[in-house]
Amino acid sequence: xxxxxxxxxxxxxxxxxxxxxxxxxxxxxxxxxxxxxxxxxxxxxxxxxxxxxxxxxxxxxxxxxxxxxxxxxxxxxxxxxxxxxxxxxxxxxxxxxxxxxxxxxxxxxxxxxxxxxxxxxxxxxxxxxxxxxxxxxxxxxxxxxxxxxxxxxxxxxxxxxxxxxxxxxxxxxxxxxxxxxxxxxxxxxxxxxxxxxxxxxxxxxxxxxxxxxxxxxxxxxxxxxxxxxxxxxxxxxxxxxxxxxxxxxxxxxxxxxxxxxxxxxxxxxxxx
Amino acid sequence: xxxxxxxxxxxxxxxxxxxxxxxxxxxxxxxxxxxxxxxxxxxxxxxxxxxxxxxxxxxxxxxxxxxxxxxxxxxxxxxxxxxxxxxxxxxxxxxxxxxxxxxxxxxxxxxxxxxxxxxxxxxxxxxxxxxxxxxxxxxxxxxxxxxxxxxxxxxxxxxxxxxxxxxxxxxxxxxxxxxxxxxxxxxxxxxxxxxxxxxxxxxxxxxxxxxxxxxxxxxxxxxxxxxxxxxxxxxxxxxxxxxxxxxxxxxxxxxxxxxxxxxxxxxxxxxxxxxxxxxxxxxxxxxxxxxxxxxxxxxxxxxxxxxxxxxxxxxxxxxxxxxxxxxxxxxxxxxxxxxxxxxxxxxxxxxxxxxxxxxxxxxxxxxxxxxxxxxxxxxxxxxxxxxxxxxxxxxxxxxxxxxxxxxxxxxxxxxxxxxxxxxxxxxxxxxxxxxxxxxxxx
Numbered sequence: 001x002x003x004x005x006x007x008x009x010x011x012x013x014x015x016x017x018x019x020x021x022x023x024x025x026x027x028x029x030x031x032x033x034x035x036x037x038x039x040x041x042x043x044x045x046x047x048x049x050x051x052x053x054x055x056x057x058x059x060x061x062x063x064x065x066x067x068x069x070x071x072x073x074x075x076x077x078x079x080x081x082x083x084x085x086x087x088x089x090x091x092x093x094x095x096x097x098x099x100x101x102x103x104x105x106x107x108x109x110x111x112x113x114x115x116x117x118x119x120x121x122x123x124x125x126x127x128x129x130x131x132x133x134x135x136x137x138x139x140x141x142x143x144x145x146x147x148x149x150x151x152x153x154x155x156x157x158x159x160x161x162x163x164x165x166x167x168x169x170x171x172x173x174x175x176x177x178x179x180x181x182x183x184x185x186x187x188x189x190x191x192x193x194x195x196x197x198x199x200x201x202x203x204x205x206x207x208x209x210x211x212x213x214x215x216x217x218x219x220x221x222x223x224x225x226x227x228x229x230x231x232x233x234x235x236x237x238x239x240x241x242x243x244x245x246x247x248x249x250x251x252x253x254x255x256x257x258x259x260x261x262x263x264x265x266x267x268x269x270x271x272x
Numbered sequence: 273x274x275x276x277x278x279x280x281x282x283x284x285x286x287x288x289x290x291x292x293x294x295x296x297x298x299x300x301x302x303x304x305x306x307x308x309x310x311x312x313x314x315x316x317x318x319x320x321x322x323x324x325x326x327x328x329x330x331x332x333x334x335x336x337x338x339x340x341x342x343x344x345x346x347x348x349x350x351x352x353x354x355x356x357x358x359x360x361x362x363x364x365x366x367x368x369x370x371x372x373x374x375x376x377x378x379x380x381x382x383x384x385x386x387x388x389x390x391x392x393x394x395x396x397x398x399x400x401x402x403x404x405x406x407x408x409x410x411x412x413x414x415x416x417x418x419x420x421x422x423x424x425x426x427x428x429x430x431x432x433x434x435x436x437x438x439x440x441x442x443x444x445x446x447x448x449x450x451x452x453x454x455x456x457x458x459x460x461x462x463x464x465x466x467x468x469x470x471x472x473x474x475x476x477x478x479x480x481x482x483x484x485x486x487x488x489x490x491x492x493x494x495x496x497x498x499x500x501x502x503x504x505x506x507x508x509x510x511x512x513x514x515x516x517x518x519x520x521x522x523x524x525x526x527x528x529x530x531x532x533x534x535x536x537x538x539x540x541x542x543x544x545x546x547x548x549x550x551x552x553x554x555x556x557x558x559x560x561x562x563x564x565x566x567x568x569x570x571x572x573x574x575x576x577x578x579x580x581x582x583x584x585x586x587x588x589x590x591x592x593x594x595x596x597x598x599x600x601x602x603x604x605x606x607x608x609x610x611x612x613x614x615x616x617x618x619x620x621x622x623x624x625x626x627x628x629x630x631x632x633x634x635x636x637x638x639x640x641x642x643x644x645x646x647x648x649x650x651x652x653x654x655x656x657x658x659x660x661x662x663x664x665x666x667x668x669x670x671x672x673x674x675x676x677x678x679x680x681x682x683x684x685x686x687x688x689x690x691x692x693x694x695x696x697x698x699x700x701x702x703x704x705x706x707x708x709x710x711x712x713x714x
Contacts, residue, residue: 025434026369032427048411049412049413052417056416060453061423067431067434071446072446126412127473
């Protein structure tokens with residue numbers, strides 16, 4: 001009983017937290033707290049098997065997949081408060097209230113037969129007793145549930161399956177394609193130049209400078225270019241010049257002649 | 273099948289007797305818990321040193337040998353240094369989760385050891401006639417408890433990766449969650465065969481069931497699958513993809529520093545010890561002495577405090593195996609690794625469980641000549657293996673058939689022959705090579 005009164009407030013608080021927290025990952029974590037609390041409740045009521053299974057299946061597998069999806073959706077995606085379906089909130093409230101009413105009425109109608117007691121139920125040990133019930137009295141329900149689960153799994157696979165229409169491109173094919181590109185268009189064979197190497201700055205958003213002082217566009221990730229966060233290399237070179245002046249060093253302004261982002265894209269292959 | 277197992281309850285479950293647990297006074301429980309904690313922390317310090325020395329020996333180096341005898345205090349010095357470093361919390365981090373993650377990773381690692389038996393029932397020193405099992409506690413589902421606790425430990429890694437607010441960390445966290453979930457399935461399936469043979473899921477009962485023969489010998493396939501899965505489960509080389517430094521800097525712990533990083537590090541090494549201890553308990557007879565020793569003087573070495581020695585030596589054997597793997601094997605590619613887990617390990621363990629369950633239920637029902645069954649199983653296994661390897665070869669043959677003869681000027685660029693190709697005479701060089709470069713032909 002002490003266990004219940006210790007755990008119940010924590011679980012209720014966590015459950016309320018799920019409703020009111022803004023970040024989806026925080027809600028998932030609070031759900032994990034509720035689930036683990038539930039598992040401990042099972043353990044307190046002499047159901048060790050249910051305790052282990054509750055944690056392994058719900059906390060360990062299902063909620064983990066939840067988290068997985070949430071993380072892929074976005075690192076800091078907060079709940080949107082805009083209704084996407086008209087009247088969504090009203091409908092949700094009505095259905096929720098109806099469900100609550102059904103639950104209350106349903107539970108109130110239940111009559112519990114003579115209670116045999118945990119000692120008798122667990123006489124053979126918790127796990128064998130459960131197995132005995134599952135594979136005798138409830139064997140049909142058990143098999144039907146497993147059939148349902150398998151159907152769901154196969155359905156998910158069928159829905160996600162996609163016929164491969166083109167042959168799979170492997171390492172060898174990619175190499176051959178690069179070679180063809182080199183022959184036909186003179187495209188450089190090797191890897192792209194790394195950023196910032198000639199620009200006195202090694203951040204990924206600083207383009208490398210070509211010998212004539214212009215920026216090498218290919219040295220910066222396309223994502224950064226699309227976001228517009230590429231820094232100008234000569235500007236940084238100016239910083240360096242100012243700095244070296246300040247410390248009394250006679251810095252030469254070799255990066256000055258370059259213009260940023262003029263699209264000159266020199267490839268070593270062009271020289272031929 | 274399972275119903276027949278249950279109906280044979282008396283026979284199967286005779287071993288499970290947990291009445292000796294839960295009788296300890298509170299001070300004994302506290303002493304045991306503190307001792308387990310101490311053993312695990314000391315083992316971690318020792319394992320770090322051990323790993324560095326063994327890997328060094330494998331690479332013709334000496335390894336740490338300056339601080340303390342044989343350099344044994346090196347990891348202690350490293351630990352102190354790590355604790356004194358600056359603790360950095362990135363600006364983009366989700367602070368609460370960022371702080372919670374290392375704790376969430378290290379606590380379950382220690383928790384799992386509560387149900388691992390270090391030895392049999394022994395006399396408590398400095399008391400008159402008090403006896404206690406060398407195990408903090410046990411329960412009818414002890415092994416499942418270890419699995420459950422391990423699955424909570426994954427949260428630490430995943431949340432650490434997510435809350436850092438860094439792409440490398442997030443990718444590392446996602447990788448590790450996918451990896452650990454996949455390999456936990458194979459691991460759980462490998463354990464089922466042991467449950468079937470021991471007739472129990474409590475660790476002490478499983479050790480008792482191995483009095484005559486270790487499960488690692490009669491259930492070799494399960495043992496092999498478990499060993500592979502445990503390497504995947506602990507993120508160790510060659511399965512250390514979540515922290516692949518070549519691709520992800522440090523994976524989930526890229527942004528962690530100081531004590532919080534130390535906690536992740538501690539969790540990894542304690543987890544190594546935990547899976548090793550579980551493997552020892554389930555497959556290598558737990559604390560039981562190995563065969564020639566177990567026969568000495570009416571099993572003298574299986575009583576009193578001797579078993580702790582065998583138990584720790586078996587754990588260290590597994591740790592050495594971990595280190596050996598790390599010193600030998602290169603890291604797998606991620607898709608190959610996942611394909612191996614889902615397409616090879618899980619189907620093989622499923623087929624093996626069906627076989628074990630069949631043998632078990634037949635032998636429990638009694639009166640069936642098992643030689644026919646074993647013969648049939650052998651045929652099926654051979655067929656399975658043949659199909660297993662032939663299936664892969666067909667594709668390779670196709671790929672080879674498509675290959676053209678060696679072209680020294682593939683696309684006008686001089687190339688050396690591949691290992692299986694033979695360089696041809698110059699006159700046979702293809703047309704593209706008609707330029708001046710043809711002087712370089714093979």
